[in-house]
Amino acid sequence: MYAAELATTLVKAGIVAPGRPDRITRQLVALKSWGLSLAGGYTSAAARDPERIALIDERRQVTFAELVDRATRISQGLAALGVKGKSRVAVLARNHAGLIEALVASASLGADTVLLNTGLSAPQLETVLREQGVELVIADEEFLPLVGEPGVPVIVAWADGPGRTTLDDLVARNPGGKAAPPEVVGRTIVLTSGTTGAPKGARRPPPHGLGALASILSKIPLKVRDTIAIPAPLFHTWGFAGLQVGMGLRATLVLRRRFEPEALLSDVATHRANGLFVVPIMMQRMLELPPDVRATYDLSAVRAIASSGSALIGDFAVHFMDAFGDVLYNLYGTTEVSWATIATPSDLRREPRTAGQAPLGTRLAILDENGDDAPAGMPGRIFVANGMLFEGYTNGASKEVSRGFMSTGDVGHLDPTGLLFVDGRDDDMIVSGGENVFPREVENILTEAACVREVAVIGVPDADFGQRLAAYVVLHDGHPADADVIRDLVKAKAARYSIPRDVHFLEELPRNATGKVVPRLLRG
Secondary structure: HHHHHHHHHHHHOOOOOOOOHHHHHHHHHHHHHOOOOHHHHHHHHHHHHOOOEEEOOOOOOEEHHHHHHHHHHHHHHHHOOOOOOOOOOEOOOOHHHHHHHHHHHHHOOOOOEEOOOOOOOHHHHHHHHHHHOOOEEOOOOHHHHHHHHOOOEEEEEEOOOOOOOOOHHHHHHOOOOOOOOOOOOOEEEEEEOOOOOOOOOOOOOOOOOOOHHHHHHHOOOOOOOEEEEOOOOOHHHHHHHHHHHHHHHHOEEOOOOOHHHOOOOOOOHHOOOOOOOOOOOHHHHHOOOHHHHOOHHHOOOOEEEEEEEOOOOOOOOHHHHHHHHHOEEEEEEEEOOOOEEEHHHHHHHHHOOEEEEEEOEEEEEEOOOOOOOOOOOOOOEEEEEEOOOOEEEEOOOOEEEEEEEEEEEEEEEEEEOOOOEEEOOOOOOOOOOEEOOOOHHHHHHHHHOOOEEEEEEEEEEEEOOOEEEEEEOOOOOOOOOOOHHHHHHHHOOOHHHHOOOOEEEOOOOOOOOOOOOHHHHOOE
């Protein structure tokens, strides 16, 4: 059954399709020799579609053949600096063509690539570089003051003027030519978000076959040679997933270093993008654009806007689809398990807060405190089994595994139709006066109020009840409200113990570079 569904999905997406025999032969030879790492994926794509545009950013566009040639020259420059199989190369860059060329170059040498979060502070960067044993850093010029003098070579990915050695310098200095696959396959190390603590390095293996790609395509209607805009940060698991999907589809990727909602719509219209990979805060900013501004841009080519990284709160999914059409796909997953479930537009129309159902090749389990399957409607810990589980943290730790399923660290429940609802993190739940309370329930209520632009609810210590809820609210302009109004909104729809005793009004919520709210900054 799985094999048949896999084949059907690949054919429907155009991955298995006729073409020029010589190019198909070169593509298959490249895949056999290189595998499905970024280096292998783009080498095979260049063999099949050499003249097709692979990357577009603010400064240039690059064909698949040019991408592979530039990456080969960059890899030769990196090798001269001592990079080899299992070396650690760190990349600190925004979304642009040079970032992807650097990733392909590092993978072609068999090096492990550490994707650094552009929102890290200088002390955090210093710690990550030391703990990960980084031997070379590739960074955009704007981040050089944060990187400091790490004691290892530094190459500039995006330069605003003359100075240090750049990727373009490596391209110019090296001869290129046909590259040989590395003896070892490197790993991509993605940092966890660090919203509740220090970020950890998670080792992600390259895909072992086409199952991972087929998994996402079984729910999301993207096709070979599509054009895909990726405003989600490429250093994040979701942005990186968009890169891998785009590579597998030989898609043209549209990149921009900084997200601006109207600029994204302009890119989508100009390049006739068929898909977008976004995080929820980006969709919120898109929806906040005036309707007449949104109407300026022709988005008719879009078939799928794929969102992940944090939950869709309240009825936001419906509001978004009312404005942009039924093209929204909501993915739930983590750095450790990749994607676990995908909600389609029809799922979201029916249940706007659902995380959807497991896609092809993925199994889901909701386990109670005894490790048994929780009945429908009852909350339990979420566990996932698929072929995309991570290989563990670089510090030697891992996630809990039960019956072959890996914990996501979240609590959720299934409805009678099999749709997943994520109630919150394991450590989000608070006990207030003996009652279990998930802050997300309160966030869902408040976000539907006309006066509330965005909100975050967390647990704080309480001398009498152990813990209590505190709400941090950002109001819409022209919609005044006080703490009692906020409490009354919750009182009308939730139990007494869910009413936040503390209500704080902010100009904006503290978010990291991927748009997630950082709770520790609220508590501070």
